[in-house]
Each structure stands twice: as C-alpha cells, then as structure tokens.
Amino acid sequence: MEEITRKSIPEIVAGRLASQILDGTYQPGYQLPTERDLIKLFSISRSTLREALKSLEEINLIESRHGVGWFVSELNEDNLPKAHQIVQDAEISSTERIRLTPSESPEGPRRLPVHPEKPVIIPNLKKDRLGTFEFISWWEREKVEHAKIMVVGAGALGNEVIKNLILMGIGNIFIVDFDTIELANLSRSVLFRESESGRKKAEVAAARAKEINPNIHVQYLHGDITSAVGLGIFRRMDVIIGCLDNREARLAVNRFSYWINKPWVDGAIQEFMGLARVFVPGEGACFECSLTEQARRDLSIRYSCPLLARENILLGKVPTTPTIASIIAAIQSQEALKLIHNKPVKAGNVMHFNGMTNEMHTTAYTSVEDCESHWTYGNINELPMRSDSTTLTEMLQVARGDLGVNAVIELDQELILSLNCPTCETREEILRPISEVGFNRAHCPSCGVLRETEMTHTIHGNEKFLSRTLASLGVPPLHIIRAYNSEEYRFYELSGDLPDALHFKHFEQPAYEKPIKLTGRIKLHEKATFHDRPRIKIHKINLKNSEHLHDHVEIKIRGEK
Ligand SMILES: [Zn+2]
Ligand SMILES: [Zn+2]
Numbered sequence: 397m398e399e400i401t402r403k404s405i406p407e408i409v410a411g412r413l414a415s416q417i418l419d420g421t422y423q424p425g426y427q428l429p430t431e432r433d434l435i436k437l438f439s440i441s442r443s444t445l446r447e448a449l450k451s452l453e454e455i456n457l458i459e460s461r462h463g464v465g466w467f468v469s470e471l472n473e474d475n476l477p478k479a480h481q482i483v484q485d486a487e488i489s490s491t492e493r494i495r496l497t498p499s500e501s502p503e504g505p506r507r508l509p510v511h512p513e514k515p516v517i518i519p520n521l522k523k524d525r526l527g528t529f530e531f532i533s534w535w536e537r538e539k540v541e542h543a544k545i546m547v548v549g550a551g552a553l554g555n556e557v558i559k560n561l562i563l564m565g566i567g568n569i570f571i572v573d574f575d576t577i578e579l580a581n582l583s584r585s586v587l588f589r590e591s592e593s594g595r596k597k598a599e600v601a602a603a604r605a606k607e608i609n610p611n612i613h614v615q616y617l618h619g620d621i622t623s624a625v626g627l628g629i630f631r632r633m634d635v636i637i638g639c640l641d642n643r644e645a646r647l648a649v650n651r652f653s654y655w656i657n658k659p660w661v662d663g664a665i666q667e668f669m670g671l672a673r674v675f676v677p678g679e680g681a682c683f684e685c686s687l688t689e690q691a692r693r694d695l696s697i698r699y700s701c702p703l704l705a706r707e708n709i710l711l712g713k714v715p716t717t718p719t720i721a722s723i724i725a726a727i728q729s730q731e732a733l734k735l736i737h738n739k740p741v742k743a744g745n746v747m748h749f750n751g752m753t754n755e756m757h758t759t760a761y762t763s764v765e766d767c768e769s770h771w772t773y774g775n776i777n778e779l780p781m782r783s784d785s786t787t788l789t790e791m792l793q794v795a796r797g798d799l800g801v802n803a804v805i806e807l808d809q810e811l812i813l814s815l816n817c818p819t820c821e822t823r824e825e826i827l828r829p830i831s832e833v834g835f836n837r838a839h840c841p842s843c844g845v846l847r848e849t850e851m852t853h854t855i856h857g858n859e860k861f862l863s864r865t866l867a868s869l870g871v872p873p874l875h876i877i878r879a880y881n882s883e884e885y886r887f888y889e890l891s892g893d894l895p896d897a898l899h900f901k902h903f904e905q906p907a908y909e910k911p912i913k914l915t916g917r918i919k920l921h922e923k924a925t926f927h928d929r930p931r932i933k934i935h936k937i938n939l940k941n942s943e944h945l946h947d948h949v950e951i952k953i954r955g956e957k
Contacts, residue, residue, distance in 0.1 A: 405440060405444050406444050406445075406447035406448040406451065407448075407451070407482075407485060407486050408486045409438050409440060409444065409445065409448035410448040410449075410451045410452055410482050410486065411482050411483050411484075411485060411486020412438070412486065413428070413448065413449075413452060413458075414452060414457060414479045414480075414482045414483045414486075415483045415486075417457060417458075417468055417471075417479065418479055418480070418483065422468050423468060424468050424469060424470045424471055425467065425468065425470070426467065426468050427464070427465050427466065427467050427468075428458065428465065428466040428467070428468065430465055431445060431446075431449075431465075431466075449466060451482070452482070455475050455478040455479065455482070456469055456474065456475045457469055457475050457478070457479050457482075525565070525609070525611070526540075526564075526565045529564070529565070534737060534739070535737075536737060539736050539737055540564065540565055540566060540567065540733075540736065541565065541567040542567050542568075543566050543567055543568065543634050543635075543736045544567070544568040544570070544632060544633045544634050544900075545561060545566055545568070545569055545570070545633065545634060545635050545636070545637060545732055545736075546569075546570040546571075546572065546629070546630070546633045546635075546636045546637065547561070547569060547570070547571050547572070547637050547639060548572045548573075548621050548636065548637065548638050548639060548640060548645070548649055549572070549573055549621075549638065549639035549640045549641070549645075550571055550572075550573040550575075550585075550587075550597040550598050550601040550639070551573075551575070551581065551584070551585070551597070551639060551641065552581075552584035552585060552639075552665065552716050552718065552721040553639035553640075553663050553665060553721050553724060553725050553728070554571070554573065554597075554601065554639035554725075555584065555585040555586050555587050555588070555601065555721070555725075556586070556718075556721050556722050556724075556725030556726070556729075557637055557639055557663075557725045557728055557729055558571065558587065558601055558605055559586055559587065559608075559725075560725060560726060560729035561605075561729060561732070562605045562608050562609040562612055563608075563609070564729070564733065565609065565611065565612065566612065566732075566736075567612055567613060568612070568613045568614075568615075568900045569602075569605060569612060569613070569614050569615075569900075570614075570615050570616075570617070570629065570633065570898075570900070571598045571601050571602045571605075571614065571615070571616045571617070572598060572616070572617045572619065572621055572624075572625055573596070573597040573598040573601070573616075573618065574598075574618060574619055574620045574621075574624070575596075575597050576594055576595060576596055576597060577592050577593050577594060577595050577596075577597055577600060578593065579593055581597075583718060584716060584717070584718045584721055586718075587600065587601045587604040587605070588600055588601075588604075596616075596618045598616035598617060598618050599616050599618060601616065602614040602615065602616035602902055602903065603902075603903050606902070606903040606904075607903075610905070613900035613901065613904070614900060614902050614903060615898070615899060615900045615901065615902050616902055619872075620831055621640075621645050621648055621649060622644060622645060622648040622809075622831070623808075623809050623829065623830075623831040623870060623872065624831075624872050625652075625872060626783070626872040626873050626874035626875035626876070626890070626893065626897055627652060627655065627656055627874075627875055627876040627889075628874035628875060628876055628889045628890070628891065628893070628894070628897070628898070629874055629897060629898050630652050630653065630655075630656050630658060631656040631658075631776070631876070631889075632898055633658060634658075634735070634736055635658070635659055635660065635661065635732045635735045635736065636649060636652075636653055636658055636659075636660040636661070637660070637661045637663075637728055637729075637732055638660060638661065638662045638663065639663060639725070639728075640662075640664075641664075641714055643687075643691065643694075643695065644695070646662060646683050647683065647684060647695070647769075649662075649683075650675065650682055650683035650684055650769050651684070651768075651769050653675065653677065654677045654682060654769045654770060654771065654772060655771070655772060655773050655876075656772070656773060656876075657677045657678075657772045657773075658677070659674060659675065659676040659677070659735050659741075659743070660674075660675050661673070661674050661675075661728045661731045661732055661735070662674075662675065662683060662728075663724045663725060663727070663728045664724070665714070665716045665720045665721055665724050666714050666715065666716060667715055667716065667717070667720070667751075668717065668720055668750070668751030668752050669720070669748070669749070669750055669751060669752075670720045670723060670724035670748075670749045670751070671724070671746050671747060671748045671749065672724050672727040672728050672731065672746075672747050672749075673686075673744075673745060673746040673747065674731050674735070674741045674742065674743050674744075674745070675743060675744065676741070676743035676744075677770075677772060678772075679743035679744060680743045680744020680745070680760065680761070680763055681744035681760070681761035681762060681763040681764070682744070682763075682767060682769045682770065683769070684764070684767050684768060684769040685744075685761055685762065685763050685764040685767050685769075686746070686761045719751070720749075720751055723749060723751070724749065727747065727749075742758065742760075744760060744761050744763065745758050745759065745760045745761070746758065746759055746761065773876065773878075773885075773887045774885065774886075774887060775887065776876055776887045776888075776889050777798075777886065777887065777888050777889065778889045778891040779794065779888050779889060779890060779891055779892070780891060780892045781794075781888075781890050781891075781892045782873070782890055782892040782893050783865070783866045783867040783871045783872060783873045783874075783875060783890050783893055784865055784866075784867040784873070785865060785892075786865060786866050786890065787862065787863050787864060787865055787866070788805070788855055788859070788861070788862045788863070788864055788865075788866065788869070789862045789863060791805060791866060791877060791879075791888070792805060792855065792857050792862070792879075794888060795877075795879035795886060795888070798879075798886050799879060799880065799881040799884070799886055800881055802881050802882065803879050803880065803881045803886075804854050804855060804856050804857070804879065804880065804881075805854070805855040805877060805878070805879050806853060806854055806855075806878045806879070806880065807853040807854070807855065807869065807870070807871070808853070808871075808875075808878075809829045809830060809831060809853065809870040809871075810829070810830040810851045810852070810853050811827070811828075811829055811830070811851055811852055811853060811869055811870065812826040812827070812828055812829070812830055812833050812849060812850070812851050813825070813826060813827060813850045813851055813852060814826055814850045815837065815838065815840075815847040815848070815849060815850070816847055816848045816850060817840040817842070817843065817845055817847045817848075818845065818847075818848060819840065819843045819845045820840060820842055820843050820845075822840070822842070824847075827861055827864070827869075828869075828870070829869060829870020830851065830870070831870060832870070866890070871890075873890065873893035873896065873897040874889065874890055874891070874893040874894060874897035874898060875889075875890055875893075876888065876889045876890075877889075877890070
C-alpha cells in the first residue's frame with residue numbers, strides 16, 4: 397500500500413505536466429517553468445519532481461538542455477499516445493486522494509516561457525534579401541514563401557499593401573482590379589509611373605511587384621471582384637486583403653470568403669481617418685454584421701434598380717492621402733502576416749485610427765444571428781470541366797446525377813433575360829450577366845422610357861438557352877457552381893480551368909540560363925561560335941509596352957463574346 401502511494405506522486409506530477417503539454421499550456425519548443433517553480437507549484441520535493449521529469453523524458457515528451465532547463469519536444473506519433481497513457485495512469489492513481497493541488501498563484505517572480513528555439517541560422521545579409529527577418533523569433537520563412545494572398549483593389553491602399561507584401565517576401569500574390577491608371581492616382585500609388593496612364597492597374601502593379609522582388613510569384617486579373625473571380629481562386633488563398641472603396645465590393649468579398657471559409661482583412665481610408673479589421677468565418681461578427689440598418693436599406697434600394705446600382709459603384713471616389721494609406725495598409729499587411737503564422741488576431745473587431753488626434757481605438761462588432769453571409773459550402777466536387785466549354789445542359793446533367801431530376805442550378809450573378817418597354821410594349825432579349833449590361837441600355841431606344849428588367853438566377857432546366865456556356869452567362873473560370881433539390885445543396889468546382897485561372901506565373905523569367913560556353917579557339921577576325929546557348933525565349937518585363945507584358949496565359953474573364 398505504502399509502495400503504491402509513494403510511486404504515485406511522481407506519476408501524478410508527470411500526468412499533470414503531460415496533460416498541460418497536450419492541452420497546449422506548454423507548447424512544443426517552449427521551456428517548462430524552472431524546477432524551483434515546479435517544486436513550489438506542486439508542493440513536492442526535488443527528487444519527486446526529477447522522477448516525474450525523467451519519466452516524461454523517457455517517452456521523449458520533454459528534453460533537457462544543459463544549464464538552461466526543460467523544453468517541450470515536438471509531438472509525434474511516437475510520444476503522443478504515450479503522453480495520453482501517462483495522463484490516464486495519473487488519473488487512476490489520483491483517486492487515491494493524494495494531496496497534490498497546485499497552488500493557485502505561486503508567489504514571487506515567475507519565469508516567462510521563452511519562444512520556441514529556432515535552429516540557429518546565420519543569414520548571409522549580403523546575399524539574402526530576407527535574411528534580417530530570420531532574426532524575428534516567430535518568423536517562419538517557409539510559411540511566408542508558400543503563402544498565397546489575394547489583394548483586391550490596386551488603388552492607394554492596394555499599392556501600399558502590395559509593396560509591403562513584396563518587401564516581406566510573400567511568395568504568391570494574386571492582384572485583382574478592374575480599373576485603369578489615371579494621373580490622379582500617381583500621388584498615392586508608389587507602383588505606378590506617369591507613362592503608364594491608361595494601363596490596367598492590376599497588370600502594372602503585378603509587373604512592378606515582380607520587378608522589385610523577382611523571388612516572388614505574381615498573377616493579376618483585370619476584372620470586377622463581384623463577378624470575375626472564380627470561387628476556386630478564393631479557395632486556394634490563405635488570406636484575402638480587401639483594399640476597396642465601396643460597400644458592394646466589400647460585401648462580395650465578405651460573402652465569398654465565408655462561403656469557402658477564408659479569413660479576410662479589410663481596410664478603409666478617408667482623408668486623415670482610417671480603419672482596419674479582420675474577419676474570420678465562425679469567429680465573431682463579419683462585415684455584413686457590421687452594417688447599420690441604414691446601410692442595409694441603401695444596399696437593398698440600390699439593388700432594386702440593378703443596372704443603376706452597378707453604375708454608381710464605379711463612380712465612388714473618396715479623397716485620401718498617401719500617408720493614411722500607408723498607415724492602414726501597414727496594419728492590414730501585418731494582420732495578414734499574423735494569419736499566415738496562425739498568430740491570434742482580433743476577428744470581428746475594428747481598429748479605428750484618427751490621424752488628426754493620433755488616437756487609435758478598437759471595438760468589437762456584434763454578430764447578427766440571421767446574417768446572410770454566415771454560411772459555408774460543404775464538400776466541393778472538383779470536376780474536369782471549364783466555364784467556357786461547359787453548357788448549362790451539361791452542368792444540369794451532373795447536378796441531376798447526384799440530386800435527382802428536380803435539381804436546379806443557382807447562379808451567383810443575376811442574368812438579364814430581357815428589357816421590356818411598358819410604353820412601346822417591345823421586348824429586347826439580352827441574355828447577358830448583369831455585369832455586362834450598362835445602365836445606358838436600360839432606356840428604350842425608341843421612346844426613351846426606363847425599361848423593366850427581367851432577370852433570373854435560377855436555372856430550372858426548361859429554359860431556351862440551355863445550350864449556352866456557363867462563361868457566356870457570367871460564370872467566371874474556376875468557379876464553384878451551386879445546385880440544390882428540396883433537401884440539399886451540392887457544390888461543383890470547374891477545376892478544368894485551374895491551369896489557366898491560377899498559376900502565379902505572370903512576368904516569370906526563365907528560371908535558369910546556362911552560361912554561354914565558348915568552344916574552340918577564337919582567332920582574330922573570325923566570329924566566335926556559341927554552343928549550348930539556351931533556346932528559351934526570354935520574356936522581359938517591359939512596363940512601357942503592354943503587348944509583351946505577360947507570358948502566354950491570357951485569362952478569359954467574360955468568356956465567349
Ligand atoms: Zn455577419
Ligand atoms: Zn419604348
């Protein structure tokens with residue numbers, strides 16, 4: 397009896413420590429409290445503690461570093477089940493009522509845990525542009541180099557965010573914007589030059605990003621975020637950063653991010669004021685929750701005249717300075733960096749910065765229970781189909797194979813079927829997605845009256861236009877199609893678009909050029925002959941000449957015309 401009890405104390409201490417390692421109180425790579433602190437904490441003798449630590453060392457759960465202390469090992473297939481066993485054994489023994497309550501708050505100074513020890517690397521600061529980041533205790537080069545970040549909007553905020561991402565060496569950047577460069581942008585856009593006026597913002601920003609840091613990979617998409625970017629692209633990002641100037645685009649990014657369960661970082665600026673906020677699906681409020689009643693009403697009013705709503709979005713211009721753009725974009729970029737490293741972020745909170753008073757404050761939004769944005773797609777079926785070659789009939793066939801004959805397809809974008817003049821009683825067939833129909837089309841060409849818009853977003857299978865391709869109806873490449881019957885939804889990705897729609901290969905140079913080898917002796921007055929010269933065509937970054945800018949892949953945004 398004596399024997400068992402005496403043996404149990406180290407066992408219970410080991411169990412406590414093991415369970416704290418398993419629940420993350422002490423994380424792999426971190427140092428345990430000192431032996432002195434542990435002795436106090438458990439009210440035990442040094443020899444008992446040593447025995448407990450030894451048993452944890454035996455299963456490789458902790459390791460001793462001479463003269464420093466005890467460190468938690470990485471958890472693996474081998475030590476994990478053993479750790480659970482130790483926890484379990486200790487629980488059985490504790491029924492024997494041994495006094496072993498750790499004192500609530502040990503008195504005196506306590507040692508703070510040190511950061512996980514990174515392997516000591518002496519970076520070559522002359523050759524390695526990211527070398528200094530290695531000195532940051534939590535910086536993980538691999539995570540940064542493999543990160544995929546989408547930047548939506550290449551205006552004042554977007555320029556600054558992209559600049560920060562390329563300086564930090566974020567490995568893959570996807571830039572989306574539908575706008576072109578105007579001279580007025582130059583006062584707030586470090587990536588643009590006067591000679592580039594009229595060029596696509598997304599393209600120039602991507603080309604310049606690659607020029608500044610050739611080690612990263614970029615891709616651009618000249619198109620509207622609300623309609624031109626397939627959900628499959630969102631799905632393959634780690635973080636989405638919104639650098640937008642209107643509510644409609646933010647709402648679109650918010651919903652897309654929620655549907656495929658990705659965090660996104662929003663920023664907004666006006667004059668000397670700005671705000672930054674992180675939204676993570678399932679963690680607190682989202683952008684839509686943050687809208688006021690008035691804002692919600694505005695949105696629904698604008699949607700009631702759909703063609704005019706789109707027109708207005710394109711007009712929104714807000715006065716800003718490059719300085720407030722730098723401040724807010726810096727915060728956005730840092731939040732993205734934290735998300736990549738799985739560091740805690742305050743999701744559903746907003747950080748306001750007042751540049752007049754230099755005051756900063758953070759408040760939490762309240763999550764709205766029946767918020768329209770709060771739902772996430774289930775399993776996504778990857779189909780080898782493409783948006784520009786798949787017809788509605790083919791898509792319905794796939795959906796009905798899974799969901800039965802009553803399945804319907806739900807498009808994300810309204811499809812304008814026709815414009816009808818109430819005065820002339822004429823009907824003009826349109827059959828185009830709303831993003832392609834301008835407000836100027838809304839008026840009747842003969843009498844000038846505002847025509848009624850007939851539109852739909854549900855495909856039932858009896859439509860006359862089932863032979864049309866998905867792309868021609870506004871479905872972007874690599875999109876995820878929703879279909880449902882009376883009971884459930886299914887989700888189908890047009891994965892056949894993947895190689896063209898997502899590659900991060902814009903403005904790539906050939907990776908390796910063999911050194912030119914001279915063969916034979918060169919005689920005076922005789923031409924030298926070169927062998928082994930690589931036959932790779934070099935695509936130079938030429939920012940003045942847009943035709944030669946991108947390497948072969950042209951993204952088809954609107955599909956067939
Ligand atoms: Zn919400
Ligand atoms: Zn008319």
